[in-house]
Amino acid sequence: MLPFAPMSTTSEVPAEFRHAAARPGPFHLLGEAIQEVLSRRRLVVYLVRADIKKKGADTFLGNLWWVLDPLLQMLVYVIFISIIFQRPQPDYPLFVLAAILPWKWFTSSINDATTSVTGQGSLIRQIQFPKIVLPMAATSAAVVGFAFSLLPLAAIMLLFPHRISAFLLLIPVVGVAQFLFTLGASLIVAAVNVFFRDLGNVLRHLLRLWFYLSPGLYSLAMLEESKFFTEHPTVLRLLQLNPFATLFESYRSVIYGDPVTGPHLPDFAALGALALASLVLIAIGTVIFKRLEPMYAKVL
Amino acid sequence: MIATAEAPPPLRPTGRHAIEAQDLGVQYSLRFTKKTTLRQSFMQMFSREPLEPFWALRNVSFSLLRGESLGVIGPNGAGKSTLLQVLAGIIQPSEGSVEVHGHVSSLLTLGAGFDTELSGRENILLAGAFLGLPDGVVRQLAPSIIEFADLGRFIDAPLKTYSSGMRARLGFAIATSVDPDILLLDEVLATGDAEFREKSKSRVIELVTAAKGIVLVTHDMAWVTEYCNRAMLLEKGTVIYEGDPAETVRIHVERSAQRKAERAAQIGSAAI
Numbered sequence: 001m002l003p004f005a006p007m008s009t010t011s012e013v014p015a016e017f018r019h020a021a022a023r024p025g026p027f028h029l030l031g032e033a034i035q036e037v038l039s040r041r042r043l044v045v046y047l048v049r050a051d052i053k054k055k056g057a058d059t060f061l062g063n064l065w066w067v068l069d070p071l072l073q074m075l076v077y078v079i080f081i082s083i084i085f086q087r088p089q090p091d092y093p094l095f096v097l098a099a100i101l102p103w104k105w106f107t108s109s110i111n112d113a114t115t116s117v118t119g120q121g122s123l124i125r126q127i128q129f130p131k132i133v134l135p136m137a138a139t140s141a142a143v144v145g146f147a148f149s150l151l152p153l154a155a156i157m158l159l160f161p162h163r164i165s166a167f168l169l170l171i172p173v174v175g176v177a178q179f180l181f182t183l184g185a186s187l188i189v190a191a192v193n194v195f196f197r198d199l200g201n202v203l204r205h206l207l208r209l210w211f212y213l214s215p216g217l218y219s220l221a222m223l224e225e226s227k228f229f230t231e232h233p234t235v236l237r238l239l240q241l242n243p244f245a246t247l248f249e250s251y252r253s254v255i256y257g258d259p260v261t262g263p264h265l266p267d268f269a270a271l272g273a274l275a276l277a278s279l280v281l282i283a284i285g286t287v288i289f290k291r292l293e294p295m296y297a298k299v300l
Numbered sequence: 301m302i303a304t305a306e307a308p309p310p311l312r313p314t315g316r317h318a319i320e321a322q323d324l325g326v327q328y329s330l331r332f333t334k335k336t337t338l339r340q341s342f343m344q345m346f347s348r349e350p351l352e353p354f355w356a357l358r359n360v361s362f363s364l365l366r367g368e369s370l371g372v373i374g375p376n377g378a379g380k381s382t383l384l385q386v387l388a389g390i391i392q393p394s395e396g397s398v399e400v401h402g403h404v405s406s407l408l409t410l411g412a413g414f415d416t417e418l419s420g421r422e423n424i425l426l427a428g429a430f431l432g433l434p435d436g437v438v439r440q441l442a443p444s445i446i447e448f449a450d451l452g453r454f455i456d457a458p459l460k461t462y463s464s465g466m467r468a469r470l471g472f473a474i475a476t477s478v479d480p481d482i483l484l485l486d487e488v489l490a491t492g493d494a495e496f497r498e499k500s501k502s503r504v505i506e507l508v509t510a511a512k513g514i515v516l517v518t519h520d521m522a523w524v525t526e527y528c529n530r531a532m533l534l535e536k537g538t539v540i541y542e543g544d545p546a547e548t549v550r551i552h553v554e555r556s557a558q559r560k561a562e563r564a565a566q567i568g569s570a571a572i
Binding site: 054 | 329385390397400425426431432435
């Protein structure tokens with residue numbers, strides 16, 4: 001007698017055949033990825049839970065850092081901009097925070113996704129499972145961090161009560177567009193980092209540059225007024241193509257709005273275009289990730 | 301899953317076959333070995349030495365019938381673990397093909413998929429999800445896993461508080477709880493204390509007698525002669541001998557001794 005309950009599902013497992021010559025096409029890979037994620041959604045949930053637990057566990061203040069971190073960063077930028085430019089936008093702390101929070105979400109997603117596959121090397125060499133759940137889980141776990149960071153936003157909003165509006169309810173809508181873009185980028189960095197471990201170092205600087213080139217500490221409207229950009233409209237157009245130009249401007253529309261008149265609706269056309277482009281990016285990222293997947297166990 | 305035109309037709313009724321490997325070969329490209337950095341890639345790009353592909357396995361053909369237990373032995377670096385990785389579907393073969401009938405459970409190293417921050421109970425759910433078991437099944441199996449692992453109150457403590465023996469016990473209990481058709485074992489029987497070793501031994505014997513296929517990689521020759529009905533000797537990625545366990549072990553011991561003597565002679569001549 002076996003001391004364990006026999007598993008009824010084992011007999012239904014079909015014969016598996018692996019052949020060296022098999023090389024599936026991109027659409028086959030996409031379909032496979034969708035099916036894998038759907039059938040392993042439990043695993044994604046458990047990984048997200050484990051990730052959140054871990055992040056809170058290893059420092060003394062734990063999850064409190066999710067609240068403190070953006071506030072301290074906001075303070076740095078407010079002091080910095082107030083001293084350099086003397087005359088910042090009205091209610092500047094809120095202006096900056098509207099960009100810091102989504103940016104922190106993006107960078108933590110990308111950083112976690114970069115090491116999501118390489119960090120599980122021993123597991124990948126021991127168990128056969130769809131590796132795509134790893135960057136999926138890393139990206140999803142970061143959403144929880146963002147949700148928590150809305151607490152300091154609420155606190156700061158109380159200092160500027162005239163900016164509180166129903167438009168705040170649109171934050172998740174902008175968030176969806178950002179999530180889609182982040183997921184696509186995450187899949188690519190997770191796969192590439194397996195082969196080039198320097199990616200983390202490169203990304204750190206790339207992300208910093210990206211932030212300063214995005215309208216986070218300033219608005220696109222401020223750029224349009226400046227002399228340089230009226231003379232070089234192509235440069236301005238290039239900056240507007242940046243996904244984070246759309247995202248930051250959208251977040252700022254619903255949180256901060258116009259410096260004088262306050263919050264308003266975001267540019268839905270731009271957000272929709274970004275969401276569509278992000279879906280294409282996800283498809284490309286999935287195909288890259290799946291194409292390289294058979295090599296992970298050998299390289300790690 | 302993917303049947304191609306080149307797929308060889310089964311010679312015998314497939315129902316009786318657990319594993320059928322044909323001309324299996326696994327090649328490692330040394331271009332992307334461990335921890336490649338930009339610097340190393342650049343150096344490789346400009347280096348004049350061509351990168352030699354490395355075959356971890358070559359021309360390996362064998363079949364495993366239901367109820368058989370195959371012991372794989374050989375010196376370090378012979379490709380034993382690579383063979384198990386291919387059978388488990390972790391690595392795709394570079395040439396040849398492998399056909400696996402039934403649910404495979406691999407205990408390549410115990411405790412794969414564990415998260416040290418989570419409790420033993422939570423890790424059962426996590427490991428089960430990694431193994432691809434439906435959540436309901438894992439929850440149903442959890443009590444018997446906990447009982448077999450015999451961790452007492454530690455089952456609700458984070459895994460980082462466990463000793464390596466406790467982790468191995470939990471890993472063994474999870475991997476064998478799924479009642480697999482084919483069990484892949486890689487040098488895992490020497491874990492835990494004497495009592496658990498006995499327990500795991502009898503569990504493996506149960507699985508063998510329950511008409512399941514087993515592929516076992518081990519350095520413990522007693523295991524091979526006692527519990528395997530067939531054995532395979534691998535050296536440098538190729539099969540040297542396959543057949544009766546006692547005979548395979550004898551050849552392995554003989555060849556190891558010979559290699560040892562050769563090495564000693566080499567060192568001796570170098571010293572002179």
